[in-house]
Amino acid sequence: MQLVKSDLSGSDLLDFYTNFISSFELKINHLKLGKIVVEISKRLPLNSSEGYPFVEKVFNALSKQDREASCILKIEMAMWKLKESDLTACKRLLGEAKETISTLGFVDNVVNAAYYKTYSNYLKHIDDPNEFYKNELLYLAYTPIEEIPFIEQQSIAFDLGIASLLGDSIYNFGEFLQHPVVESLNGSKAEWLYKFLMAFNKGDIRGYEQLLVHFASEIESRPALNEKRDFLYEKVQLMCLMELVFSKPADDRNISFEEVSAITGKSLDEVEPLLLKALAYNLIRGVIDGVKNSIHVSWAQPRVLDREQISVLSNKLSVWLGKVDETLSFLEKHGSEEIVK
Incomplete structure (x- = not known):
């Protein structure tokens, strides 16, 4: 060999x-x-x-x-x-x-890797970013990063980055962004793509708008991205909405239209159509109250979190544990009094 x-x-x-x-x-x-x-x-x-x-x-x-x-x-x-x-x-x-x-039933990893790599190449050829993204990640799951030449790592990271932006069912980049292959973009000519991905993952609309100006030539040189500017802008708004929901306590997810408007940049008249799309895409589940101009979110699509998002989740857990301790103390004090009565 x-x-x-x-x-x-x-x-x-x-x-x-x-x-x-x-x-x-x-x-x-x-x-x-x-x-x-x-x-x-x-x-x-x-x-x-x-x-x-x-x-x-x-x-x-x-x-x-x-x-x-x-x-x-x-x-x-x-x-x-x-x-x-x-x-x-x-x-x-x-x-x-x-x-x-x-x-x-069980085959050597090299067989699985070969299948997913070839299939993802086929999907790239027929321009199916959603399935390409999924299958290229499966290829990486079966292939040790050290076995992939650095130049190929950059190519894979770039193709996955473009697919994650263009895929109309991809609203979670966490798994890709945590894979070591994405680091190959840093310091390369395609570092602009990494910055776009980070802005999308955080739902950072202001950051996205700044990147559009700073890297205008890079976007214009990519017809697939340039022709879908409206789609990309709506996508980052939806991811911004998901980030807003994630930041809310699980027991307080009543969100007003004004709050959604302020964070997404949508006018009040445009908020409800955006929420309806989020519901239709199964990014969130909930009930819209047209009278109070608010939405109660009961569920949000699970996400692979980065360190910053994990920190937010940790803080939320600390708050929740504090409430549990308060409830326990209340029951220990007042529950015993009710038993005596």
């Missing part, structure tokens, strides 16, 4: 495999064989006419002997179909690989 990961070109490695490894390929550990084939495949040029046939040939030899090893090769075949823009074949091969993984 060390030789395969050397500085030899993909063509040289392919010749080495054909002239040497192929003579005893089925006599070595099948999963290791699959990893070797995948590593060689990834070294071949994107327009190589040898890539898919090479992987397919070994897959055919392994398919009846080891389902787990052949599965990782089928995933690599799907990747080649994606490179060829044959989306139908790519999706079919990935579906077959997923069925095999589900049937086996």
Whole structure:
């Protein structure tokens, strides 16, 4: 495996495999064989006419002997179909690989990682930010950060950042922002994206507006972001609303329209439509009182918290524990008096 990961070109490695490894390929550990084939495949040029046939040939030899090893090769075949823009074949091969993984029940992490990485690449190709975000995070869950080259970490972090902004069902960036891969953006040309993500995660509208001015050229150079300015502004307002709800004590979540207006920048007439969207997107649950111009929130979508948000939660718990102690003291004092009576 060390030789395969050397500085030899993909063509040289392919010749080495054909002239040497192929003579005893089925006599070595099948999963290791699959990893070797995948590593060689990834070294071949994107327009190589040898890539898919090479992987397919070994897959055919392994398919009846080891389902787990052949599965990782089928995933690599799907990747080649994606490179060829044959989306139908790519999706079919990935579906077959997923069925095999589900049937086996347990497979090596490298197989799961290969599946989620290839599937997320497919989702990026068809422009599905919601599913891409979910599956790329699953890839990271199965892949140790030290095994990902730094340049690739930056690419992953950037793609996840863009997807988290554009996804219309993604209103919690915590899991991504706490992953070490996001640190690769700091100090890079894409550090502006990290700052945008932090503003969104905190529901910081004023900070977001300042970033729009400061990084106007970066936004304008990204058509996907530039064309969705209205969507992004509403999204940060919704996240601001969620942050407001989170900051409220659990027993006092009656929020007036005026408070929502003040923190989101919405006019009073625009507050109720914003609240209705938050309810429709299942970001919060509650009841709007149109007479009192307020909303009672009974539930908010769970979030992965950063340190600052954990500190807020800690303070809320301290207050709650204080109230519990007060109630206990009251019952100990007055409860005994009622028993005597």
